[in-house]
Each structure stands twice: as C-alpha cells, then as structure tokens.
Amino acid sequence: MRARRGQDALIRLQVDLADAVFGSTRDLTVDTAVRCAACDAAGTAPGSTTETCVMCKGRGEIQQVQRSFLGQVMTSRPCPQCQGFGTTIPHPCPECSGDGRVRTRRTLTLQIPPGVDTGTRIQLAGEGEVGPNGGPAGDLFVEIVVAEHEMFERRGDELHCIVTVPMTSAALGTSMSLDTLDGATSIDIRPGTQSGETLLVKGQGAGRLRSAGRGDLHVHLRVQTPTRLDPEQEELLRSFAALRDETTVQVGASSGEQAGGLFSRLKDAFTAK
Ligand SMILES: [Zn+2]
Numbered sequence: 001m002r003a004r005r006g007q008d009a010l011i012r013l014q015v016d017l018a019d020a021v022f023g024s025t026r027d028l029t030v031d032t033a034v035r036c037a038a039c040d041a042a043g044t045a046p047g048s049t050t051e052t053c054v055m056c057k058g059r060g061e062i063q064q065v066q067r068s069f070l071g072q073v074m075t076s077r078p079c080p081q082c083q084g085f086g087t088t089i090p091h092p093c094p095e096c097s098g099d100g101r102v103r104t105r106r107t108l109t110l111q112i113p114p115g116v117d118t119g120t121r122i123q124l125a126g127e128g129e130v131g132p133n134g135g136p137a138g139d140l141f142v143e144i145v146v147a148e149h150e151m152f153e154r155r156g157d158e159l160h161c162i163v164t165v166p167m168t169s170a171a172l173g174t175s176m177s178l179d180t181l182d183g184a185t186s187i188d189i190r191p192g193t194q195s196g197e198t199l200l201v202k203g204q205g206a207g208r209l210r211s212a213g214r215g216d217l218h219v220h221l222r223v224q225t226p227t228r229l230d231p232e233q234e235e236l237l238r239s240f241a242a243l244r245d246e247t248t249v250q251v252g253a254s255s256g257e258q259a260g261g262l263f264s265r266l267k268d269a270f271t272a273k
C-alpha cells in the first residue's frame with residue numbers, strides 16, 4: 001500500500017476588525033495537492049500497474065548482517081529502490097509523475113465565526129494536502145490576523161477609542177455622534193467633562209469565540225484647548241477668566257490634592273522654599 005495521509009496546511013488570512021467582531025464569510029484561494037484524476041491517484045500510466053520491487057522482493061526494507069566484536073548484528077533500512085513501499089512504478093503517470101496527486105488552485109468558502117482574534121485558527125478537516133497515491137487529505141488551518149483599525153483598539157473583548165472634545169463642549173456639555181462598528185451611536189458629554197474621563201458604550205466592544213454577548217466600548221475623552229485665538233476670542237476668554245477670578249493660576253488646586261501621590265509631591269516641589 002503506497003498511500004499515506006497528506007500533510008496539514010496552514011494559511012494566514014487578514015480580516016478587518018468588523019469581520020472579526022461580527023463574523024463573516026470569505027472565499028479563499030488555496031493551493032494544495034489534490035488527487036490526480038488521470039490515474040485516479042494510483043500513480044501508474046494508463047494500462048500499466050505497479051510491480052513488486054526486485055531489490056527488496058516487496059518487503060520494503062533491506063536487511064544487512066554486520067559483524068562486530070559482539071557477534072553478528074542484523075540491521076534493516078528502508079529499501080532505496082522503492083523508498084520502502086515494496087512496489088515500483090515502471091511506467092509513471094505523465095500527469096503526476098507517479099505521486100498520485102497534482103497541485104491545483106481551488107476556491108473554498110470559509111465561515112469566520114464572530115469573536116475571532118489574531119492567532120485564532122479555524123480548522124477545515126480534510127481540506128489540506130491530499131496524501132500520495134490516494135492517501136487521505138490532511139487538514140487545512142486558517143490562522144486569523146486582525147488588521148489594525150484606525151480608530152478602535154481591541155483589548156480582549158473590549159474596544160477602546162479616543163475622542164477629542166472642544167474645551168467649550170467639555171465645559172457646557174453636548175451630545176455627539178460617534179461612528180462605532182455598529183453604526184452611528186449618540187454619546188453624551190456631561191457638562192464639566194475633564195480630559196481623561198471615560199465613557200462606556202455597553203455591548204459595543206468585541207466578542208469572544210463561542211461565547212454570547214460582547215464587551216464594552218470605552219471612549220476616552222481628550223479635552224482640546226484651542227491653540228489659535230483671534231483677538232475677539234482672546235478678549236472673550238480674558239473676560240471669562242476675570243469673571244471666574246482665574247487670572248492668576250493657583251498651583252495645586254482641587255483635583256491635585258485629592259489625587260495624592262505624584263500630584264501632591266509636585267505641589268510640594270512648587271510651594272517649597
Ligand atoms: Zn496521475
């Protein structure tokens with residue numbers, strides 16, 4: 001029997017974040033060995049058959065007697081004439097040169113389940129390399145690589161993003177539309193929002209394989225201080241500062257005192273002397 005099981009094959013497939021979160025169907029072009037149709041995987045040319053190997057008389061191995069100081073030692077090794085098969089192919093199939101298989105390109109439809117992540121391997125049983133001379137096929141493994149998203153970063157089943165909020169909106173509060181993987185989602189910026197605060201959008205994170213539900217989307221807010229002011233805007237801000245008695249900066253005010261640690265040490269450094 002010349003047939004052997006074929007090898008497993010591994011290919012990598014890059015998918016975008018939305019496909020990884022929601023699942024997807026993709027057509028894959030794979031290049032693997034398949035059964036040779038010309039000889040029906042036998043490896044022999046039409047009208048010919050395999051023959052018993054004359055060198056090993058069909059045993060597949062050659063035995064040798066070696067003399068040593070311990071006496072006679074019998075060793076065996078695979079027959080070099082037939083590579084251990086016990087048979088030879090005097091007239092190989094011209095299509096596959098006797099291997100019983102040919103390489104071909106085919107298209108498979110792959111079902112990507114929701115929740116896959118980089119490194120997830122999807123196993124397609126029997127879609128790997130067909131074995132020599134009609135041996136069963138190995139499996140095909142598709143390893144997922146999730147492409148980086150320009151806005152969302154995935155950490156386990158959570159997604160994170162950074163949203164920049166103008167200083168005025170952070171102070172006054174507003175609601176804004178955020179394009180998440182699920183579509184436009186309204187988020188509320190509460191009046192008095194500080195830079196570094198996080199909003200949670202429940203259930204709009206990533207998922208996990210074979211588990212129901214999804215994690216949350218964490219929206220990290222950055223309050224943006226205006227960098228270029230025209231004279232009118234500057235005047236307004238100066239009046240605003242005067243109204244709030246903020247024309248001189250108080251070192252180590254409110255939030256710094258509560259935070260302790262680094263902030264209070266910084267304050268000490270400023271107020272010492
Ligand atoms: Zn063939």
Ligand SMILES: [Zn+2]
Pocket residue numbers: 053054055056057058059060061079080081082083084085086087
């Ligand atoms: Zn042989």
